[in-house]
Amino acid sequence: MPQALERKQLEDLQQDLHSVRSLLERQHIVLSLVERQSGPNQDVVEALKRKQHEVELRTKLDSMHPADVAYILEALPLAERLTVWDLVKAERDGEILLEVSDAVRESLIRDMAPTELVAAAEGLDADEIADLAPDLPQGVIDDIFRALPVEEREQLRAAMSYPENSVGALMDFDVVSIRADVTLEVATRYMRRFDELPDHTDQIFVVDRDESLKGVLPLAKLIVSDLDRSVGEIMVNEPVSLRADDDAQEAVQAFERYDLVSAPVIDQQGKLLGRVTVNAVVDFIRDKSENEALAQGGLRESEDIFASVWGSIRNRWRWLAVNLVTAFIASRVIGAFEGAIRELVALAALMPIVAGIGGNSGNQTITMIVRALALGQVPLERARKLFAKEITVAMINGLIWGSILGVLASVLYHSLSLGLVMTAAMTLNLVLAAVMGVMIPVTMARLGRDPAIGSSVMITAVTDSGGFFIFLGLASIFLL
Amino acid sequence: MPQALERKQLEDLQQDLHSVRSLLERQHIVLSLVERQSGPNQDVVEALKRKQHEVELRTKLDSMHPADVAYILEALPLAERLTVWDLVKAERDGEILLEVSDAVRESLIRDMAPTELVAAAEGLDADEIADLAPDLPQGVIDDIFRALPVEEREQLRAAMSYPENSVGALMDFDVVSIRADVTLEVATRYMRRFDELPDHTDQIFVVDRDESLKGVLPLAKLIVSDLDRSVGEIMVNEPVSLRADDDAQEAVQAFERYDLVSAPVIDQQGKLLGRVTVNAVVDFIRDKSENEALAQGGLRESEDIFASVWGSIRNRWRWLAVNLVTAFIASRVIGAFEGAIRELVALAALMPIVAGIGGNSGNQTITMIVRALALGQVPLERARKLFAKEITVAMINGLIWGSILGVLASVLYHSLSLGLVMTAAMTLNLVLAAVMGVMIPVTMARLGRDPAIGSSVMITAVTDSGGFFIFLGLASIFLL
Numbered sequence: 012m013p014q015a016l017e018r019k020q021l022e023d024l025q026q027d028l029h030s031v032r033s034l035l036e037r038q039h040i041v042l043s044l045v046e047r048q049s050g051p052n053q054d055v056v057e058a059l060k061r062k063q064h065e066v067e068l069r070t071k072l073d074s075m076h077p078a079d080v081a082y083i084l085e086a087l088p089l090a091e092r093l094t095v096w097d098l099v100k101a102e103r104d105g106e107i108l109l110e111v112s113d114a115v116r117e118s119l120i121r122d123m124a125p126t127e128l129v130a131a132a133e134g135l136d137a138d139e140i141a142d143l144a145p146d147l148p149q150g151v152i153d154d155i156f157r158a159l160p161v162e163e164r165e166q167l168r169a170a171m172s173y174p175e176n177s178v179g180a181l182m183d184f185d186v187v188s189i190r191a192d193v194t195l196e197v198a199t200r201y202m203r204r205f206d207e208l209p210d211h212t213d214q215i216f217v218v219d220r221d222e223s224l225k226g227v228l229p230l231a232k233l234i235v236s237d238l239d240r241s242v243g244e245i246m247v248n249e250p251v252s253l254r255a256d257d258d259a260q261e262a263v264q265a266f267e268r269y270d271l272v273s274a275p276v277i278d279q280q281g282k283l284l285g286r287v288t289v290n291a292v293v294d295f296i297r298d299k300s301e302n303e304a305l306a307q308g309g310l311r312e313s314e315d316i317f318a319s320v321w322g323s324i325r326n327r328w329r330w331l332a333v334n335l336v337t338a339f340i341a342s343r344v345i346g347a348f349e350g351a352i353r354e355l356v357a358l359a360a361l362m363p364i365v366a367g368i369g370g371n372s373g374n375q376t377i378t379m380i381v382r383a384l385a386l387g388q389v390p391l392e393r394a395r396k397l398f399a400k401e402i403t404v405a406m407i408n409g410l411i412w413g414s415i416l417g418v419l420a421s422v423l424y425h426s427l428s429l430g431l432v433m434t435a436a437m438t439l440n441l442v443l444a445a446v447m448g449v450m451i452p453v454t455m456a457r458l459g460r461d462p463a464i465g466s467s468v469m470i471t472a473v474t475d476s477g478g479f480f481i482f483l484g485l486a487s488i489f490l491l
Numbered sequence: 492m493p494q495a496l497e498r499k500q501l502e503d504l505q506q507d508l509h510s511v512r513s514l515l516e517r518q519h520i521v522l523s524l525v526e527r528q529s530g531p532n533q534d535v536v537e538a539l540k541r542k543q544h545e546v547e548l549r550t551k552l553d554s555m556h557p558a559d560v561a562y563i564l565e566a567l568p569l570a571e572r573l574t575v576w577d578l579v580k581a582e583r584d585g586e587i588l589l590e591v592s593d594a595v596r597e598s599l600i601r602d603m604a605p606t607e608l609v610a611a612a613e614g615l616d617a618d619e620i621a622d623l624a625p626d627l628p629q630g631v632i633d634d635i636f637r638a639l640p641v642e643e644r645e646q647l648r649a650a651m652s653y654p655e656n657s658v659g660a661l662m663d664f665d666v667v668s669i670r671a672d673v674t675l676e677v678a679t680r681y682m683r684r685f686d687e688l689p690d691h692t693d694q695i696f697v698v699d700r701d702e703s704l705k706g707v708l709p710l711a712k713l714i715v716s717d718l719d720r721s722v723g724e725i726m727v728n729e730p731v732s733l734r735a736d737d738d739a740q741e742a743v744q745a746f747e748r749y750d751l752v753s754a755p756v757i758d759q760q761g762k763l764l765g766r767v768t769v770n771a772v773v774d775f776i777r778d779k780s781e782n783e784a785l786a787q788g789g790l791r792e793s794e795d796i797f798a799s800v801w802g803s804i805r806n807r808w809r810w811l812a813v814n815l816v817t818a819f820i821a822s823r824v825i826g827a828f829e830g831a832i833r834e835l836v837a838l839a840a841l842m843p844i845v846a847g848i849g850g851n852s853g854n855q856t857i858t859m860i861v862r863a864l865a866l867g868q869v870p871l872e873r874a875r876k877l878f879a880k881e882i883t884v885a886m887i888n889g890l891i892w893g894s895i896l897g898v899l900a901s902v903l904y905h906s907l908s909l910g911l912v913m914t915a916a917m918t919l920n921l922v923l924a925a926v927m928g929v930m931i932p933v934t935m936a937r938l939g940r941d942p943a944i945g946s947s948v949m950i951t952a953v954t955d956s957g958g959f960f961i962f963l964g965l966a967s968i969f970l971l
Contacts (some may be wrong), residue, residue: 316863378788
């Protein structure tokens with residue numbers, strides 16, 4: 012993708028969206044006019060008008076950055092989106108497909124013929140094709156492989172072989188590398204052979220005869236150095252480097268910690284394979300935090316806001332189904348105590364409070380633990396301390412909030428013992444929430460799963476059923 | 492902060508943490524030995540041993556990157572954290588304070604004398620001091636101002652004047668600028684006067700006599716160009732630039748969209764004020780998504796995992812209090828229908844299902860709308876369409892899930908009419924959830940508040956009370 016500095020300012024984007032919309036609307040009006048009045052002359056005039064709007068729109072789109080076209084495609088309902096998509100120059104299809112959200116990409120790919128897809132992929136780098144691959148039909152991928160030159164075919168095969176959340180999946184192959192024994196003069200001459208260095212080239216990689224990484228030469232250092240000196244003298248000897256099979260999260264931490272723009276990727280033997288750039292890392296961070304936010308909110312994947320009703324229902328049903336099951340279990344817990352509720356109907360009014368506060372408190376614990384786990388700050392020897400602390404916090408909170416509610420309940424229902432049961436149930440449920448709030452994410456992390464996804468649903472299930480059981484159970488024992 | 496390329500690999504970090512911990516432990520053992528046996532010779536021997544461990548630890552810390560020291564400080568409980576902090580060289584205090592989390596920073600600053608704080612700040616750039624300023628006592632800030640040279644004092648005043656979420660708050664002053672009429676040869680010679688260019692210098696800013704931004708000169712282009720040509724010929728004429736008083740979110744979008752490493756910041760008149768670099772943007776993205784995750788989880792701010800029990804309670808009480816109020820209101824709704832529940836106790840067991848599924852469904856809608864709002868994809872004219880879609884989805888989901896539950900309820904309680912009431916209540920509550928799930932975030936966005944924070948609590952409050960009211964209300968009308 013070419014560097015995007017010449018493009019217009021961000022503030023013009025909304026303006027662009029507006030103008031595309033009005034062009035679309037004018038075209039639409041023309042179309043409906045054509046449909047209504049189809050006299051022979053009228054036809055030609057309107058067709059011309061329509062043609063003119065189309066040319067205008069096409070020119071507009073051609074002048075826009077791929078990311079901006081992607082933005083506009085995402086903001087348009089399906090029919091208009093496909094109209095615009097058809098007007099985009101074919102050679103730009105690939106770079107725009109890379110920029111749109113998953114849901115919108117699917118809608119665009121569905122609209123394209125296999126030959127169009129192959130043509131779109133041909134304009135892309137191997138690592139970019141690998142990013143699109145999961146959304147492409149197998150036949151198209153085979154055709155792309157056949158169309159690629161040998162070197163890129165190998166790169167594509169390598170890029171597609173790395174698992175989704177590995178450093179290899181973030182890697183690109185746009186490396187500029189050089190030997191340590193040449194002078195900066197020679198290095199500079201070598202670089203002049205490029206029209207422009209690849210995007211995000213803040214450093215050149217220094218390798219030996221076997222392509223083994225020896226160091227890096229920051230451009231900012233090259234520019235201020237005497238050209239007679241050798242690359243080896245100026246280069247940084249032990250650069251931050253990443254392993255292709257490492258977890259992508261390690262790349263994220265390295266980029267954040269050391270404020271990198273690019274980092275070399277090596278294999279087990281230290282051979283230079285490619286590089287990771289900060290924009291790939293930023294995209295990864297955004298995707299990850301977005302996926303977590305979506306899962307927290309009970310969505311399976313990001314939803315095209317103009318998705319069909321049916322698409323939305325499909326995206327949402329899983330979490331609703333899980334929720335239905337957990338709610339049904341909680342309901343059966345209550346069902347087991349129907350006798351108690353019949354005798355003391357106040358229990359029915361009070362029980363959701365015990366369950367609700369437990370869920371809230373458990374989610375607080377989970378959020379804190381998930382964050383600490385993500386930062387690698389919960390070693391085994393500390394886990395016990397954390398447990399003790401969370402339980403203490405829960406007991407104190409339970410006594411404070413439980414007492415407040417206990418007093419309220421006693422006053423409302425003129426029963427001191429009901430208040431005491433309320434206080435005790437709140438405290439116990441908060442302790443349960445604390446125990447499970449530590450155990451659920453820690454267990455998920457040990458099983459190698461992302462503790463940020465699903466923990467919240469589980470804790471709520473536990474504190475709901477648990478809260479009802481504790482409160483109604485205590486009430487049955489002490490009040491009836 | 493110096494570029495961090497020479498630093499050790501990420502995988503060594505856990506190892507470092509471990510070795511710091513074992514050094515601390517050995518020191519601790521020595522200390523307790525000293526306490527127990529205080530014979531005259533023993534004293535000297537142990538003091539020597541202790542000294543030796545201290546030197547070892549200090550050497551270890553000196554060799555580490557500030558971000559790595561920060562990581563270790565965050566992973567240690569308060570007492571050990573302060574021991575390590577005292578061993579860090581005073582001139583590194585500033586750069587490490589910048590790296591630690593807010594909660595840990597507070598704990599370190601509390602431990603420092605005002606003179607130490609002033610000294611720590613003196614090693615930092617104006618924009619970095621501005622980042623620390625909110626955590627520093629006013630007296631210290633005054634002293635820092637007095638200690639700064641005039642130019643930096645002005646920069647600090649400027650940096651502190653920008654609101655927290657503005658582009659100005661992300662900006663630094665490490666700009667390298669040049670005139671358009673000089674040759675690349677002269678430009679290169681000028682740059683050689685720097686020992687090293689500032690971090691993240693991927694482009695030089697081209698300005699005229701009045702410091703007005705004319706263009707940018709990417710280093711990657713400079714390096715491959717003929718040195719006889721002028722800056723003006725090579726430079727990019729209409730670079731992406733940011734306004735200091737714009738929302739920081741605009742910088743984020745520009746960096747993501749155009750894959751930038753740095754961008755110039757200008758004032759209303761087009762004068763170059765400073766620049767924003769990708770690492771500042773990455774930090775901002777992380778902070779923002781973290782704050783949202785914390786708020787979603789019911790925490791006020793990020794919690795030092797070794798915070799005191801009391802600190803944790805303070806951090807969490809607000810959301811628990813809000814939750815208590817909403818739960819109490821829901822409880823009073825149930826209380827109003829106690830007569831109905833007494834007559835038909837099955838209602839008590841079924842009502843949490845209606846409320847719970849409503850909450851889940853509402854949160855799905857909210858998550859989707861909040862995301863669309865953040866991307867600027869919900870213009871006014873589309874809002875109505877979205878509304879219609881969400882209501883349709885809710886009605887279909889309500890009928891599907893409501894029917895499943897209706898059948899279950901009919902079978903469990905041998906009452907067809909109870910099943911029908913259940914289905915109707917589920918459908919109505921899901922429609923309520925859809926309406927409020929669109930209205931809450933849209934209203935918050937119109938009021939200029941972040942819809943990601945607090946929306947979830949509100950929707951749950953509405954669907955709880957609403958669900959109970961609808962279900963128990965319908966039951967009172969049709970079943971009793």
